Amino acid sequence: MSDLQNETGARRVLLVGDTTLDPLGRLLERGQETPQLRTSAAPYGQVYQILLDENHPAWSFRPEILTVWTAPDLTLPSVGKLLRFEFESAVAVYDAALREAEQFADAVLRAAPRVGLVFVPTWILPNHERWIQTLTWRKDIGLANLLAKANLILAEKFAAQQNIVLLDAGYWQASLGRPAHDPRMYAVAKILYSQSFFEKAAAEMKAVLRGSLGQGKKVIVCDLDNTLWRGVAGDDGADNIKLGAPDPVGECFHAFQTVLKGMRSRGILLAICSKNDETFALSVIDEHPAMVLRKSDFVAWRINWKDKAENLLALGEELNLGLDSFVFLDDSPQERDQIRRVLPQVYTPDLPKSPSDLAPFLASLSCFETASLGEEDFERTAMYQAERGRKEVIDLSGDVENWLASLQIKVHAARLRRESLARAAQLLNKTNQFNLSLRRLDEKSFWDWAEGSGNAAYTFHVSDRFGDFGLTGLASLSFADTEAQIVDFVMSCRVMGKKVEEALLGFVLAQARAAGADRVLAPPVDGPRNGPAKDFFAAKFLNDEGAVIDPARVGIPSQISLREESLEPESVF
Amino acid sequence: MDELIAILNEIRPGQKFSGAENFFDQGMLDSLDLTALVAALESRYEVFMDVDEIVADNFCNLAAIKTLLARKGVNL
Numbered sequence: 324m325s326d327l328q329n330e331t332g333a334r335r336v337l338l339v340g341d342t343t344l345d346p347l348g349r350l351l352e353r354g355q356e357t358p359q360l361r362t363s364a365a366p367y368g369q370v371y372q373i374l375l376d377e378n379h380p381a382w383s384f385r386p387e388i389l390t391v392w393t394a395p396d397l398t399l400p401s402v403g404k405l406l407r408f409e410f411e412s413a414v415a416v417y418d419a420a421l422r423e424a425e426q427f428a429d430a431v432l433r434a435a436p437r438v439g440l441v442f443v444p445t446w447i448l449p450n451h452e453r454w455i456q457t458l459t460w461r462k463d464i465g466l467a468n469l470l471a472k473a474n475l476i477l478a479e480k481f482a483a484q485q486n487i488v489l490l491d492a493g494y495w496q497a498s499l500g501r502p503a504h505d506p507r508m509y510a511v512a513k514i515l516y517s518q519s520f521f522e523k524a525a526a527e528m529k530a531v532l533r534g535s536l537g538q539g540k541k542v543i544v545c546d547l548d549n550t551l552w553r554g555v556a557g558d559d560g561a562d563n564i565k566l567g568a569p570d571p572v573g574e575c576f577h578a579f580q581t582v583l584k585g586m587r588s589r590g591i592l593l594a595i596c597s598k599n600d601e602t603f604a605l606s607v608i609d610e611h612p613a614m615v616l617r618k619s620d621f622v623a624w625r626i627n628w629k630d631k632a633e634n635l636l637a638l639g640e641e642l643n644l645g646l647d648s649f650v651f652l653d654d655s656p657q658e659r660d661q662i663r664r665v666l667p668q669v670y671t672p673d674l675p676k677s678p679s680d681l682a683p684f685l686a687s688l689s690c691f692e693t694a695s696l697g698e699e700d701f702e703r704t705a706m707y708q709a710e711r712g713r714k715e716v717i718d719l720s721g722d723v724e725n726w727l728a729s730l731q732i733k734v735h736a737a738r739l740r741r742e743s744l745a746r747a748a749q750l751l752n753k754t755n756q757f758n759l760s761l762r763r764l765d766e767k768s769f770w771d772w773a774e775g776s777g778n779a780a781y782t783f784h785v786s787d788r789f790g791d792f793g794l795t796g797l798a799s800l801s802f803a804d805t806e807a808q809i810v811d812f813v814m815s816c817r818v819m820g821k822k823v824e825e826a827l828l829g830f831v832l833a834q835a836r837a838a839g840a841d842r843v844l845a846p847p848v849d850g851p852r853n854g855p856a857k858d859f860f861a862a863k864f865l866n867d868e869g870a871v872i873d874p875a876r877v878g879i880p881s882q883i884s885l886r887e888e889s890l891e892p893e894s895v896f
Numbered sequence: 897m898d899e900l901i902a903i904l905n906e907i908r909p910g911q912k913f914s915g916a917e918n919f920f921d922q923g924m925l926d927s928l929d930l931t932a933l934v935a936a937l938e939s940r941y942e943v944f945m946d947v948d949e950i951v952a953d954n955f956c957n958l959a960a961i962k963t964l965l966a967r968k969g970v971n972l
Contacts, residue, residue: 506947
């Protein structure tokens with residue numbers, strides 16, 4: 324089985340379809356945006372042969388990603404029959420089409436374990452296929468009804484297979500605003516879709532891939548005046564900014580804030596970077612009756628007269644997040660230009676000129692893609708706010724050791740379980756800084772690896788008196804004779820700087836020794852951003868050559884209480 | 897003309913398109929490249945190639961492409 328773990332090289336994508344997909348391949352390979360991809364388009368029309376036969380020549384490309392893109396009327400013959408009214412009984416042909424959809428889904432399921440990730444765009448028909456609008460949604464006979472049901476069959480069949488992503492081609496089609504199909508190119512070269520539709524598909528696939536690889540954006544930093552509301556609050560007065568009904572422009576900014584609030588609720592962090600008087604600006608945010616976002620919706624702010632690049636750097640430091648996870652929204656072209664020049668890693672899009680386009684623009688951004696959505700995401704803002712509280716305490720007390728003790732940090736260690744797998748895989752794939760080996764594995768691959776003989780994976784749940792950090796640590800061991808290797812050692816930046824890593828390593832070392840290992844290795848991988856992990860381990864090695872842990876340098880800090888839970892592997896029954 | 901060569905090189909990097917007599921006979925482009933070339937020209941020059949124009953003869957060398965584009969009001 325192949326996976327997505329090779330960090331640096333281009334990932335290989337096999338394109339399988341019932342029409343020519345070469346144009347998609349070219350688009351996926353083109354361009355500098357990550358991840359880099361190499362593609363191979365299998366000869367069209369061999370979908371079942373390729374999916375069912377693991378010895379088919381198409382697999383010699385050794386793909387890590389498989390894209391299966393089919394047209395409903397070609398791959399499901401009965402859809403074609405319903406479309407062209409070639410039937411005696413509409414009900415019978417409708418039923419047959421559903422069975423064909425199940426067959427197709429089963430074939431994809433057979434092929435899925437051969438790769439790390441499978442993309443299946445949902446079935447769509449060209450906009451020009453009007454069919455009979457009176458009947459198209461009618462139960463058991465309508466074409467639109469059938470297509471929806473067939474797509475639902477895919478969704479239901481694929482639900483158990485974690486590495487299959489059903490991509491919403493219907494959304495691509497609707498959002499394109501131009502025909503998705505190109506009858507000319509189909510006549511010339513069996514290319515079903517238009518160039519612009521392939522461009523949309525390629526961009527969306529790359530966005531989803533970035534999400535799977537933990538490269539989605541995590542923070543939105545907003546300007547205030549003319550970005551969250553129309554007007555300059557400091558000059559015009561808080562009562563005179565345009566925000567909310569009945570002013571139409573005010574309505575538009577209200578709608579924009581509503582989209583931002585939704586982003587915050589799904590786990591994107593909001594921050595402010597504005598040239599303003601801090602006390603005054605915060606009072607506008609908390610007191611203006613039409614504000615959707617309040618101070619409690621933001622995890623950090625830099626409201627001052629300093630340079631915005633300097634402020635963004637400070638926000639990155641405060642949140643412990645790389646600036647490449649930042650999006651900066653500012654109405655001023657000059658400010659945007661400056662940030663693009665000085666901090667090119669921050670995504671700084673041009674904002675639409677019309678206020679009415681602001682909310683749709685933000686809602687359509689593809690950079691916030693994520694592989695999963697869990698409890699951690701919904702509570703992220705609250706967790707960062709608790710962090711602000713902790714920092715305020717250290718500012719007051721000044722003594723780090725006392726401060727650590729006052730936090731009453733608790734670490735609960737547990738063997739990796741099914742119910743923690745989604746979050747564990749998210750942590751593994753999203754963490755760049757405190758990550759020893761930068762190994763990236765999708766949920767299924769990680770679970771299979773952890774269940775493998777001689778391997779063990781542990782998760783760490785961290786909390787303190789200010790709140791719960793959630794599952795923020797992950798470690799894994801691989802045993803061979805009397806030697807153990809720490810394969811993964813990952814910690815969320817949320818708990819950095821609290822000696823939690825010391826407790827984690829102490830626990831891992833104890834596990835390794837309890838299993839009979841007298842030497843524990845932790846070879847670090849030299850990534851561009853995992854300095855914190857490398858530095859931590861560098862101080863733990865026996866000698867300068869690195870890799871072998873010196874037990875004398877490892878211990879669980881007295882300020883941290885470590886509890887071990889259910890370390891037995893999950894039972895199958 | 898340089899722009900046209902750049903478009904062709906984006907489809908087939910490293911090929912020497914200037915001076916070539918027939919891209920297809922000389923193995924520099926294939927039929928899928930032809931569709932990519934049509935898409936690139938349509939997007940760059942905002943023209944529309946009808947289905948009967950998408951034939952190798954119209955795209956077999958720089959002069960042929962130039963003639964086709966000129967017919968659509970694009971003078972290189």
